[in-house]
Amino acid sequence: MTYRCDHLHLRSRDAVAAARFYVEVLGARETGRDGAPTVSRIMLDLGGLALFIEQAPEATGPAAMPPNLGIEHIGLRVNDIEATVADLQARGIRLVSGITDVRPGLRIAFFDGPDNVRIEVLQRGEPVRA
Numbered sequence: 001m002t003y004r005c006d007h008l009h010l011r012s013r014d015a016v017a018a019a020r021f022y023v024e025v026l027g028a029r030e031t032g033r034d035g036a037p038t039v040s041r042i043m044l045d046l047g048g049l050a051l052f053i054e055q056a057p058e059a060t061g062p063a064a065m066p067p068n069l070g071i072e073h074i075g076l077r078v079n080d081i082e083a084t085v086a087d088l089q090a091r092g093i094r095l096v097s098g099i100t101d102v103r104p105g106l107r108i109a110f111f112d113g114p115d116n117v118r119i120e121v122l123q124r125g126e127p128v129r130a
Helices: 015-024 081-090
Strands: 008-012 029-034 041-046 049-055 074-077 095-103 106-112 118-124
Touching: 008 015, 015 029, 015 041, 015 049, 081 095, 081 106, 081 118
Parallel strands: 008 049, 074 118
Antiparallel strands: 029 041, 041 049, 095 106, 106 118
């Protein structure tokens, strides 16, 4: 058996607002929408990851507060974690943890996205300067 990642599927109380966050803050690209006139799902490309954000029914329970069982976080690799964290803070995104040097060549930081989705930004190796 061979498995490949196809997509990550999230549920949201406000799929449109959640998708806007991933587009505006993280540079995702919207690739499609289902449902009209009410949006039921928005499809995004987040750095090569297909991300589906579904409008959750009203009866859906609240999101678990991290840390929790199940999907723990989304990890996004960046070239320069210091510039990334500065950009997030300038946009008013609250960090859950500041930059941590896990080991030589690995630096990480965490913040929360919509619906309590924990997002990690990580830098491997030295920063790439443009």
